[in-house]
Amino acid sequence: MVGLQSESAINIADAVRHRRRSAVEGVKNSLRAIEEENTSLNAFREVYAEESLAAASSIDHGISQGHDAGPLAGVPVAIKDNIVTDWGRTTCGSLFLENYRSPFTATAVQRLIDAGAIIIGKTNCDEFAMGSSTEHCAWGPARNPWDPTRVPGGSSGGSAVAVAAGMTPVALGSDTGGSIRQPAGMCGVVGLKPSYGRVSRHGLVAFGSSLDQIGPMAGTVTDAALLLQVMAGHDRFDSTSISESLPDCLSQLESPIDDLRIGVPREYLTDANDPDVNQVFRQAIDTFRELGATIVDVDLPMTDSGVATYYILATAEASSNLARFDGMRYGARSSLANGDDLSDLYDQSRSAGFGAEVRRRIMLGTFVLSAGYYDAYYKKALQVRRLIKQEFDDAFSKCHALIGPVSPIPAFEFGAKADPLSMYLADIYTVNTNIAGICGISVPAGFKTVGGKKLPMGLQLQAQAMDEPTLLRVARMFEKARNSP
């Protein structure tokens, strides 16, 4: 349950590697927690009990033979249901892919497995990762363990819930405009969106190809760093994965940050935020002062243009990416009625398979790319994208990391953001990270108490592209300061 997060991945791996505990025992603990919690929270779409136990047993056997089982030996991992494995199903939360069985495994997942991790199951998400609440799933929403009448955030809501409720120590999410960081913030866990190109996207079902990244969700910054270290690096199956390797993040994590400058964007502290969000943000600024960091004011006037830019770029890319779902080679195909032609079949299969939010976004993206509107919407959004990137470049010439809220609001009640635009507007602090391709992380920062329930709120930190070592170090020092009395 809440507050009962699993033991950290780094401790589990250490215990398994040194034979203080078996991998099988760890997997059984995880399966038991899922058994107890999942009925009410709906975090998992599919659980691989047999496969997990077999994999754990094989790791235990290897260790008994003296083999190095890897830095994630026996660590149970949950993965978002839009990341493929060559066993089980990958549905993306969509009826269209209800029975889809991938012929291959995502590179990021394979690297975890090669490092000794055990894939426990796939987690609930908004359909094709389109949403900020995990309400837009064909099989019902995931629930926030802190208050099950509220959303866990999204779209990687199931992965956030799995970690927050102690079902697995770590999980994978994907982040196109905040889908790792926002649910992490709302569920009180750590969520990292790596720099664009840091982790291979091979096997992540594409939503916005120039924005998407796979990243870790974890109980601690150290665990998130450990997973990133294992997954990062060039992959020949993703030509946008960068060739430079990730420096050792873990060894720098505990270094003091009194030599660093922390930027506070004026635009992030506004009356539009929930008052408790601002309160937590102010406390975080004080924490960094106490840590000896230099606080500098920065200006990010493009903050307010991010949501508009994002919902043009992301939907344009989505409309193109989702064109592959035609019901011919895979996915659900409607039956052909008398007199229907191939076009009718495409239209009907897609409409029966896609939920309302996915259809809205495909149509929005198609519209902004269509003749007569391309220049007014898509091309302009690309120009704004350059300005957003320049603005971050300028900011990072003055500071090492930026801090601010993850979301202007804590977790909301189911149905509270049924109007699509109102849901989109709450993405204000996370979308620009993806637009600029920089890295960002959400770290638990405080609570708001509503109706006797504690609702977690996160602090977002952002650093320049490829500077995960600094990002993680700053996040770790904040986490450490907050945890010490």
Add this chain to the structure above:
Amino acid sequence: MFAISQRVRYAAVVSEQPQHSLTVDHVRHVAKLSRLAISETELDLFRRQLGAVLEYVAKINELQLDGIEPLAHPIGITNQMDDDVSQRGLTEEQVLRNAPAVKDQYFSVPKVLGEGGG
């Protein structure tokens, strides 16, 4: 990095852009381009929802963007070439395992050309 003069300046609303009052016919047209069948009852809901989003995103027209080069991708990666070495691909079973309809070792699809074709 661009000079300061090229950084963003907020300007009065530029009115040369299409103003969005989305019609039901717009939605029908976009649905057709999107290969989606939209029911009559959904048409008006989508018209209102999409219209509201389009009206909101049009706010980027308030920015002064003259002379700003579009940026399609956040990192400056150019073509990456693999060594030209043959690799094993997927097996026939793997390729066909998700197909809604299969005939022999082929995907089976409705007639594409001629009468009844799309």
